[in-house]
Amino acid sequence: MAKEKKSFILYADQQGVFNQLPDELAGRLIKHIFAYVNDEQPVTEELIINIAFEPIKQMLKRDLCRWKEYLDKQSVNGKKGGRPKKANESEITQAFLEKPKKADSVSVSVNDNVKRNIFKAPTIEELKTEFPALDANRFHDFYTSKGWKVGSQQMKDWRAAARNWLSRDKVIEAPKLKRATLND
Numbered sequence: 001m002a003k004e005k006k007s008f009i010l011y012a013d014q015q016g017v018f019n020q021l022p023d024e025l026a027g028r029l030i031k032h033i034f035a036y037v038n039d040e041q042p043v044t045e046e047l048i049i050n051i052a053f054e055p056i057k058q059m060l061k062r063d064l065c066r067w068k069e070y071l072d073k074q075s076v077n078g079k080k081g082g083r084p085k086k087a088n089e090s091e092i093t094q095a096f097l098e099k100p101k102k103a104d105s106v107s108v109s110v111n112d113n114v115k116r117n118i119f120k121a122p123t124i125e126e127l128k129t130e131f132p133a134l135d136a137n138r139f140h141d142f143y144t145s146k147g148w149k150v151g152s153q154q155m156k157d158w159r160a161a162a163r164n165w166l167s168r169d170k171v172i173e174a175p176k177l178k179r180a181t182l183n184d
Contacts, residue, residue: 008037009063010056017052029053036060121148122158131162139165 010033018026028044029052035042036053037060044050121144127136139162148155155161 003039005037005064005067008060011059014056014059017056021048021052025049025052033060127162130159131166134162134166 018029021029025046025048028046029049032042032044032049032053033056036057122130122140124136124140127134127140143149143155143158143161148158150161
């Protein structure tokens, strides 16, 4: 392996190999792996250790190749980066102008002829005269607490909201119907 490399990866899916071996052989296998990555060129006569070590050795070689490719790529990128070189004479910016140019004057006129409906909140008296069946105080308190909004939108037609309020109250007060059962 590489002398400048201080670590290596042993993958979790290789645990199956170690689980199949008795503890004594698994210990020898891991010592064999460490000897290999530290360039001690280990040799063993045990067939089981050699068979178990071979796929691990191939994976360590692939990882080493990837690591060397990564180092080369980082070296190339390091040579590209860093502080920019001094500018050539042709790249030097133009001299600063003592008197700046005056900006062109632009005149824009906007004419807004849109007629807007301005919401006027009803008084309790207006509510009582237009909708006598409505609980005007409750309706007025509810919508003023919300800033005369329905959801997040400003209320546009309080009369529609009052009609809606009345119909909702009628539905709540309506007697509940009994369901017919099969035994009846």
